[in-house]
Amino acid sequence: MAKAKKAIQVKSVKAKPSMKVMKAMTKLTKLAMPAIKAPMKQAIMKKPASKTKTATIKVPMIDSGLSSWAVELLALSPALGQDNFFRMKIDQIERTWSWWENWGGTGGDGQSSVQAFSTLALAQRRFREQFRSKTGNNFGRAFVAKEKKYKLVQNDELGAAPKPAAGQWQYYLPRGDIGWHNHPKQKNMEMLWKQSNCDGSLCIRVAWAPGNRFQNVLDFSKMELRRHPTGVRLAIRRVPHGETCSNEPPGHIPDAMANEHVGGGVA
Known part of the structure; x- marks a missing residue:
């Protein structure tokens, strides 16, 4: 009986690429990777648009008067x-x-x-x-x-209520620069005058001049200004808003006091 022949096994041997080929493949891979990663990165970072709108919260203000x-x-x-x-x-x-x-x-x-x-x-x-x-x-x-x-x-x-139009306050110089001159403290004069109308005990007020050098005593009952300690006495007037100012002298010019020196205006 004839002996069976042994099967001959043939192993396939893979050929190893040369060093030059491997370097070339590595270089091509590096060049191609950015183009491959970019779409993947965008797909990961991209988020679906939110359908919810941001609402503006209004804090209610308290009406406390x-x-x-x-x-x-x-x-x-x-x-x-x-x-x-x-x-x-x-x-x-x-x-x-x-x-x-x-x-x-x-x-x-x-x-x-x-x-x-x-x-x-x-x-x-x-x-x-x-x-x-x-x-x-x-x-x-x-x-x-x-x-x-x-x-x-x-x-x-x-207060917050609308303010009526203010009048124009002036004082009269009987000598020197004779005539009516606008008072430098219009807002203050108007406020003090309104207070005197509301309360008769406030018809005489003491207003300090800048630097506290002297006092202006305002007498709204006589429409007169007295300066201390110089003794200057001047007539004052209020011209209502919208009316024309008259250049006529006042009906009464206050008498000069002993140490009076009229001139220089009002501070």
């Missing part, structure tokens, strides 16, 4: 040359409430300070405390003027 939280207080004694104001009010800026105060001598700008509060209740509490300290009265109740305390006066400039 802040126009009523604004007052002017006054310490007045013309005989002693005292005429000091103290103003305060509450303002709202977005979600913050501020308590503002301004104090000084009438005729000047005075000093100011502002304090912020997180809630309206805190600002109102500070307002009430200061009001009681200055006047001896509780804010919001019937006001009773007390000795050695500030009194409550009207100041339309602090």
Whole structure:
């Protein structure tokens, strides 16, 4: 019996690429990779568009009647040359409430300070405390003027209501540059005049000139200005808004005082 022949197994041998071929393939791969990665990166980073729109949230403003939280207080004694104001009010800026105060001598700008509060209740509490300290009265109740305390006066400039057109204030020089001249403190004169109309006890006011060099005593009952210590006395007038100013001298020119020196205008 013939012996079976052994099957001859032939192993396939893969030829290894040469070094030059491998370097060429590596170079081609590096050049091709950016073109392959770019679309993949864009596909990963791209997010589906959101269908939800961003809503604008409006914070409701509290209508607290802040126009009523604004007052002017006054310490007045013309005989002693005292005429000091103290103003305060509450303002709202977005979600913050501020308590503002301004104090000084009438005729000047005075000093100011502002304090912020997180809630309206805190600002109102500070307002009430200061009001009681200055006047001896509780804010919001019937006001009773007390000795050695500030009194409550009207100041339309602090409120939010529309202001009527202001008049034009002038003083008359009888010598030198004779004639009517515009007063340099128009806004202040108008405010003091309005206060005297509301309260007859405020018809005489003491307004300090710049630098506190002298005092201007305003007598709205006589429409007269007296300067101390120089003794100058001048007639004053208010020309209503829209009316033409007359160049005629006043019907009454105040008599000169002993040490009077008229001239130089009013500061």
